[in-house]
Amino acid sequence: MSKIQYYTEEGYNSLKEELEHLKSVERPKISQQIAEARDKGDLSENAEYDAAKEAQGLMEMRISQMEELMANARIIDESQLDTSKVLVLSKVKIRNQANKMEMTYTLVSEKEADLKTGKISVESPIGKGLLGKSVGDIAEIKVPRGIMKFEIIDISR
Numbered sequence: 001m002s003k004i005q006y007y008t009e010e011g012y013n014s015l016k017e018e019l020e021h022l023k024s025v026e027r028p029k030i031s032q033q034i035a036e037a038r039d040k041g042d043l044s045e046n047a048e049y050d051a052a053k054e055a056q057g058l059m060e061m062r063i064s065q066m067e068e069l070m071a072n073a074r075i076i077d078e079s080q081l082d083t084s085k086v087l088v089l090s091k092v093k094i095r096n097q098a099n100k101m102e103m104t105y106t107l108v109s110e111k112e113a114d115l116k117t118g119k120i121s122v123e124s125p126i127g128k129g130l131l132g133k134s135v136g137d138i139a140e141i142k143v144p145r146g147i148m149k150f151e152i153i154d155i156s157r
Contacts (some may be wrong), residue, residue: 006071006074019066069111094139096148129142137152
């Protein structure tokens with residue numbers, strides 16, 4: 001049994017669009033490739049046919065994985081979340097205690113994480129360390145280089 005993943009509405013819609021694209025565009029494209037390769041004759045020595053069948057198997061596996069993800073996906077209603085502590089979808093401003101550098105991150109599901117846009121996974125070491133903390137708390141987070149300390153400056157949505 002897969003575990004439930006929490007998504008923003010934007011993240012959920014992105015998953016849905018990707019699944020729809022795989023089913024309506026990529027699946028027919030691979031079926032067409034198989035048909036064209038089959039028309040070329042002897043299937044026992046047809047590398048194009050073998051490659052197309054392998055691509056079809058990988059595509060069907062990806063579709064199956066996406067369907068399972070969608071079945072276990074839950075959309076979080078951001079308006080109902082508590083801002084007194086760090087939760088999924090919290091926008092957290094933190095200060096590194098060692099160098100006083102301030103950073104702002106939004107905690108999201110693993111599939112939505114994108115460091116370039118300031119979205120980190122709740123499964124990451126920093127994400128796990130921040131969960132449940134309140135403004136003013138110091139989060140001690142174990143990273144490969146040792147322990148980093150971050151002060152929670154602000155929590156918003």
